[in-house]
Amino acid sequence: MAFRKFLSALGVNAPSVETVIENPQVGPGGTLRVVVTAVGGGADVDIERVRLEVVVRAEDREYNHKTAWKHPYTVVTADLEGFRLPAGETVTVHGEVVLPWEMPLTHALGAPIAGGRAAVRTELAVDKSVDQGDFDEFEVHALPAQDAILQAYTDLGFRLHEAEVKIGFHPTIAPSMKSRQTEKYWQEIDFFLPEHMTWGNLELETVFTAREDSLDTHPGGYPPATFFYDDLDQQAWTETLKKHVTTYWPSYKK
Template sequence: MAFRKFLSALGVNAPSVETVVENPKVHPGGLLRCVVTAVGGGADVDIERVRLKVVVRAEDLEANGVKTAWEHPYTVVTADLDGFRLPAGETVTVRGEIELPWEIPLTHGMGAPVPGGRVAVRTELAIENSVDQGDFDEIEVHALPAQDAILQAYTDLGFRLREAEVKIGFLPEQAPHMQSRQTEKCWQEIDFFFPESWKWGREELETVFITREDSLDAHPGGFPPVTFVHAELDQEAWTEALEKHVRGHWLPTSG
């Protein structure tokens, strides 16, 4: 979804700006391509900076408790474009790219939306010593094949996806025993309902993916990870490995 917002600080006949995300469906580690078009108003102005931000819905920043709240997003990565002179009544178009980190939170897994997953591009313009943050252009971050394989493994084992939440900070600060190799200052926690036979006093299992270019760590329930190598994807073997790892920490009540 594109946005058009007049820069009210400049008064009547102010420039208008529109940002279009050319590839709004991406994967972790992918390249996001954006086109920013500015149309001049009644006077020449200098656009000092165009900043593209990839933002996510972070649970820590939404105090109202509404799962779909989108009021105080967390910035994961930014890309700055050069400023330019915008003559009155003329149009200037600039292009920008944003390289997404491998640990970017997901909005979609196994081809379907992940409840709670929200990612967007926000355009920020610096003009005449003021900053206009524009609106959101929401995008879809689809799971890598290896991430989909882990989600499928949970499904095959009888777990049901509940929701996802983004937390700010570093896992070792929260739970050093997780032995995390996290590099981004946020992580996504994906919550599953336990199968009936696995509960052992708990209803949900939280899993964190720490993904890299060649492999990923799946941390079930705050425990050390089981590591999967992308090039060695084997759905049956990965499902067995995940089951063994999770059962090593949760004794099933039956079965």
Template sequence: MAFRRILTALGKNGPSVETVVETPEVRPGGMLRCAVTAVGGAADADIERIGLELVVRAEDHEFDRAAWKHPYTVATADFDGFRLAAGETVTRHVEMQVPWEMPLTHGRGEAIPGGRAAVRTRLAVDKAVDQGDFDEIQVHALPAQDAILQAYADLGFRMHEAEVKIGLLKQAPNMRARQTAKYWQEIDLYFPESSEWARHELETVFIAREDSLDAHPGGNPPARFVYADLDQAAWTESLDRHLKRLYIV
């Protein structure tokens, strides 16, 4: 499966570029693969640079709650320019590692409201820079993240939405300890209907790594989970104990 779109054409008979996202579904820590094809126009052109950016919707960058006009870049991949002859077709294959702390668009196989990610192509040709367009992709939760989301569901929490924030976590020093990215994603869930907190939301932040992750509920110290120890029932019980130390749920 791939997304195809002509991203830019500089001038009526100028060169164009097409990006094919070869892995439109990825996970944190995985590899995003794209094929970028430049097609020459009526005259020779100097392609100075083609860059790919992995971008997400960040709440801090938008003025409208539903808008996605100012995407935030979380990873980049560039390749050197080349001379593109008139009518010539040149294809470059690009790989980009998805950050471990990559914001999610999907959890438990379902879209998370507010979660959006895309690949944006930028083209610099003959001293002109075109911002290109972006092709949306799906970022699915790691098995461990799915297990935590399933634990929340089993405990009666209800998914609301997700938001990406820019910067380092400031609510609690313990939350900053293992964060390496200059952004984080809050996944907002409603407390169980039976809880005295039922009308409130619980914001959970995942800080994922290669072998483990921290789940920070509501700006509090994390519950930590090691991937090799994944056990749904045990993790649900562990999360339940952790939350009961913080809230009456």
């Protein structure tokens, strides 16, 4: 829900700003459409810049890694032109932010993912100071291909646990197979192992590297299986994922 916040940089009788996300459910590679409404306060002011920041919850930045959402990480920004805001009047500006294909997910298979959070933070440059005037969460839903892989894991007995965004480049166990990651962060999606599977860890961490036409799925840091969107076939993809998992974890017998 959008809310109006008074710009603290200008003190009493300050202007207020409200941000509304027109399409609060979007997928990686999609475009957020944002409307920013500013209402003038007791005097004319110049809004020098409006910046839209897409931020996510990043485990590296939170002291309480289970619940905190106080120090988000900026994924992408878009700057809108500034404007003159007369006292007591209303000015509305429209903007768009294109999400990267590797955008972390907050929802998959029609439900929220524990630990997945994303928001648009509206930042205004006013009177030579910066004021973060609004903060609005939105949902990032998995691409059909990502949902298909998550469904495949489910069909193979894995249980989705949570997601964590980490800053930097994802390390792979096999040095000969480097990740095709392009963003300076990655999202781990953690699964509880099937009951019949024995392994040193209790969970399997999977990393998606999505592109416009295809998706790499890294299970546990090992080389990825690549899936092309045009070839989406749930049964075939489940079999491919099963073969890939058993290559590295022979204990998977199902």
